[in-house]
Amino acid sequence: MSETKVYTLKQVEEENSPSKPLLVINNAVYDVTTFLNEHPGGEEVLLEQSGKDASELFEDVGHSTDAREMMTKYKIGDVAESDRKKEEPKETLKLETTDAETSSSWTAWIIPAALAIAATVIYKFFFTK
Numbered sequence: 001m002s003e004t005k006v007y008t009l010k011q012v013e014e015e016n017s018p019s020k021p022l023l024v025i026n027n028a029v030y031d032v033t034t035f036l037n038e039h040p041g042g043e044e045v046l047l048e049q050s051g052k053d054a055s056e057l058f059e060d061v062g063h064s065t066d067a068r069e070m071m072t073k074y075k076i077g078d079v080a081e082s083d084r085k086k087e088e089p090k091e092t093l094k095l096e097t098t099d100a101e102t103s104s105s106w107t108a109w110i111i112p113a114a115l116a117i118a119a120t121v122i123y124k125f126f127f128t129k
């Protein structure tokens with residue numbers, strides 16, 4: 001825990017071995033060697049994912065807060081900025097979504113407003129007759 005290194009995904013793959021299984025979860029690197037026997041989900045799933053990014057599977061299981069606290073003991077480093085793929089596209093998508101929502105909300109205002117004006121004009125014609 002004291003030493004925090006920066007790993008590229010390639011380095012994780014290379015340093016990973018059956019005697020030293022490494023996992024990438026949410027952009028952090030974990031050495032689960034001493035945790036294999038303790039994992040309530042079994043050592044097999046950890047070994048299967050070793051050397052890889054297991055974030056999705058880890059989140060799919062819905063690990064508890066206890067599990068998340070526990071994993072800090074096995075953290076040996078972080079994934080290099082250049083290899084952190086997931087965060088960036090999400091931010092870009094969020095911005096795009098916000099833009100689309102903003103423009104569609106304007107459209108959503110213009111259509112009812114136009115309908116209201118049209119209705120007023122039509123009613124006025126009826127009342128004048």
Ligand code: HEM
Nearest residue numbers: 030040041045049054057058061062063064066067070071
């Ligand atoms: C360092 C990383 C990990 C830690 C500290 C950890 C810890 C735990 C803990 C404490 C539990 C018990 C339930 C809970 O408290 O949520 C659990 C269950 C489980 N874990 Fe993990 N886990 C890790 C990584 C993974 C990964 C990468 C996978 C899948 C590839 C996985 C699959 C499972 C499964 C399937 C269970 C459910 C077991 C059951 O309910 O029968 N875990 N884990």
